[in-house]
Amino acid sequence: MRDTIPPQARVQTGVPQATRRRTPGGPIALLMLAPFLIAYLLFFVFPIGRAVQLSLTQSSLTETGPFVGLTNYVQLAGDPDFWASVLHTGQFALYTVIPVTLLGMLMALAVNRLVRARNFAQALFFLPFVLPVSVVTLLWQWILNSSFGLVHNLFGTDIAWFGEPTTAMPMVALVTVWWTVGFNMLLFLAGLQNISREVYEAAQLDGAQGWTAFRTITWPLLWPVTTLVLTLQLISSLKIFAQVYILTGGGPFNSTQVVLQYMYNTAFQNLDAGYASAIAVAFFLIILLVSLMQAALLRGRS
Amino acid sequence: MTGHGNRTWAAVATGSTLLLGALWAFPLLWAVLTALKTEEQAVAQPVQWLPTTPTFTAFRDVLTLGDLPRWFLNSALTSLVITLATVVLAALAAYAFSQLQFRGKNILFWVFLAGIMVPFEALLIPLFRLMNDLGSVNTYAGIILPQIVSPVAVYVFKGFFDQVPKEIREAAVVDGASEWRILWNVFVPLSGTVLWAIGIVTFIAAWNNFLWPFIITTSPEMMTIPLGLTQVQDAYGLRFARTMATAVLGGLPVVLAYLIFQRRVTEGFLTVTGVKG
Numbered sequence: 001m002r003d004t005i006p007p008q009a010r011v012q013t014g015v016p017q018a019t020r021r022r023t024p025g026g027p028i029a030l031l032m033l034a035p036f037l038i039a040y041l042l043f044f045v046f047p048i049g050r051a052v053q054l055s056l057t058q059s060s061l062t063e064t065g066p067f068v069g070l071t072n073y074v075q076l077a078g079d080p081d082f083w084a085s086v087l088h089t090g091q092f093a094l095y096t097v098i099p100v101t102l103l104g105m106l107m108a109l110a111v112n113r114l115v116r117a118r119n120f121a122q123a124l125f126f127l128p129f130v131l132p133v134s135v136v137t138l139l140w141q142w143i144l145n146s147s148f149g150l151v152h153n154l155f156g157t158d159i160a161w162f163g164e165p166t167t168a169m170p171m172v173a174l175v176t177v178w179w180t181v182g183f184n185m186l187l188f189l190a191g192l193q194n195i196s197r198e199v200y201e202a203a204q205l206d207g208a209q210g211w212t213a214f215r216t217i218t219w220p221l222l223w224p225v226t227t228l229v230l231t232l233q234l235i236s237s238l239k240i241f242a243q244v245y246i247l248t249g250g251g252p253f254n255s256t257q258v259v260l261q262y263m264y265n266t267a268f269q270n271l272d273a274g275y276a277s278a279i280a281v282a283f284f285l286i287i288l289l290v291s292l293m294q295a296a297l298l299r300g301r302s
Numbered sequence: 303m304t305g306h307g308n309r310t311w312a313a314v315a316t317g318s319t320l321l322l323g324a325l326w327a328f329p330l331l332w333a334v335l336t337a338l339k340t341e342e343q344a345v346a347q348p349v350q351w352l353p354t355t356p357t358f359t360a361f362r363d364v365l366t367l368g369d370l371p372r373w374f375l376n377s378a379l380t381s382l383v384i385t386l387a388t389v390v391l392a393a394l395a396a397y398a399f400s401q402l403q404f405r406g407k408n409i410l411f412w413v414f415l416a417g418i419m420v421p422f423e424a425l426l427i428p429l430f431r432l433m434n435d436l437g438s439v440n441t442y443a444g445i446i447l448p449q450i451v452s453p454v455a456v457y458v459f460k461g462f463f464d465q466v467p468k469e470i471r472e473a474a475v476v477d478g479a480s481e482w483r484i485l486w487n488v489f490v491p492l493s494g495t496v497l498w499a500i501g502i503v504t505f506i507a508a509w510n511n512f513l514w515p516f517i518i519t520t521s522p523e524m525m526t527i528p529l530g531l532t533q534v535q536d537a538y539g540l541r542f543a544r545t546m547a548t549a550v551l552g553g554l555p556v557v558l559a560y561l562i563f564q565r566r567v568t569e570g571f572l573t574v575t576g577v578k579g
Contacts, residue, residue, distance in 0.1 A: 026404045026405070028398075028402060028481045028482075029398040029402040029403075029404040029407075030398075030404070032394040032395065032397060032398040032402070032481070032485075033394070033395050033398045033399075033410075035390075035391045035394060035395075036391040036392065036394065036395035036451070036456065037395070039391060039447070039450055039451045040414060040417070040451050040453070042432075043429065043432070043447060043448045043450075043451050044417055044420070044425070044451050045417070046428070046432070047425040047428035047429050047432065048417075048420055048424075048425065048428075050428035050431070050432075051424060051425060051427065051428050054427065054428065054431075061427075061430070061431070061434075062431065062434055110315070110318075110319040110322070111319065113312075113315060113316070113319070114316055114319060117316065117319075117320055119564065120320075120323075121319055121320055121323045122568075123560075123561070123564065124320075124323030124324060124326055124327040125323055125326055125327075126560075126568075127327055127330060127557065127560065128326075128327075128329075128330070130506055130510075130553075130556040130557060130559070130560045130567070131510070131553045131556060131557070132509065132510040132512065132527060132528035132531070132552060132553065132556070133510065133512050133528060134512065134527075134528045134529070134531035134532045134549075134552070135528075135531060135549045135552050135553040137532075138333075138531060138534075138535065138545060138546070138548070138549040139329050139330075139332075139333050139546075139549055140329070141535065142332075142333070142336065142542055142545065142546060142549075143329055143332065145542075148344070148345040148347075148540075148542065150332060150349065153347070153348060153349035154349075178326070178329070183571065186568055186571060186572065187572070187575060187577055190572050190577045190578055191577070225577065228575070228576075228577070232575070235421075239421060239423050241423070241512075241513060242512040242513060242516075242528075246532055260423055263426075263427075264426070264517075267426070267427050267430075268430075268517070273427050273431070276427055277427050277428075280423075280424040280425075280426070280427060281424070283421070283423065283424055284420060284421060284424040287421055287424075288419065291419070
């Protein structure tokens, strides 16, 4: 739930005037808000401040150490492992974001045409998305197993797909595309259903069919969903961790180590929570920057 | 194009869509088929597509020999509590934000909306330390607590409550009902679709959450399904039928939830993403 941002949901903060007199509200509102607010402060707001504070110290995983100012950030700026992890994360985003968007749109267009088999086809494409990440990785480790897997049997390959520097990241991306594309298909399907029949009928009278109809009607009217999908995908691809961790462990030769994994290793293996917190703050800034850039870019285009 | 040509084209398009769908879902079928084989059949060369004599041995083995039942219990327990707590906390807060008047309401609402920008992943270290200080590492409380805070759920609930006609609440107020009663007897029944949407999406997300249980659990018997499944390949080695039986069982609850509640699940995801209000 936390991953999704509803950019279009309506927010009304209007004050219902008629009931104002009857509801001083204060105490009851406080009681109703209290459980959420306490949890929110304790497990969300407090950790935000703490992450920033820890990033300015030299701390272990459980003990807060001395204040060192911006030392961690200076070190981070010149840390080749960190920049490599940023590069790998970008690589993963590059391999996944456009494919899942395009493929999701194509699937939605194909499924949307169906009448009777529609729910069935939708389920076939969507089902992988509801699976836990480790079910997905087990499945693909089996299919891509270099001596007994399906791909080996069909094509006679004996490549250790997740163990070669050239194939590891593309394969992690491929598995991720298979796993998550159904969700984008769902969003595009909802978008397609919002386009009324009459628009197409009117276009048909003007002779617009097939590709022309897609280019002049479907594509522009799907643009809001497309921007939503691109935004959600880019941000979620920057948060990549589990698939890489399980499938490659960051290897071979650190060639797939991503930002979150570098943060995890620094904090929980090297027990350097101060430096890891600086990575966490940098990670947040990257996400913020990318979201802002993307928002500006997409607004410019629409 | 003639009507006949159109129909042929439609049939071809339908056929190829279904074929592609079948191909897309094939890995799932392949896992089930492998799980129904004996270990020898699973690795037979050349590949045996169908289990010659389907057997549930692999399923029986993983349910009796390993920690799988325990992981199921942990996942079911934590996911249900997380779902219940998320829905209750969010509904209460959303009602206050939507229907009640109090000082600082708008500022508070925007402050907490701004929080949606902060990725949970950036908070892992302070959250782990907090849980460590509270003595909650490797406990159910440790797994559950950070997962019950969902600003998105509050946001979606509030969006729905805002659209309930004012007259409905006014009538209840005139009848002398307390705010708690109005929320419970009027707004909660009205919000069926939204309630289900948030509930199902929260449950699936909680069941599938990998990162936080990965950080906060330290022993196999506290692991949830997504985490436990990463252990089985090491444990079973080259036992592929067993490994696939574990994968099938681990995915079963969410697949069933999807198949049973297909419409509600899709509606849920659309509502939470904001595509559908």
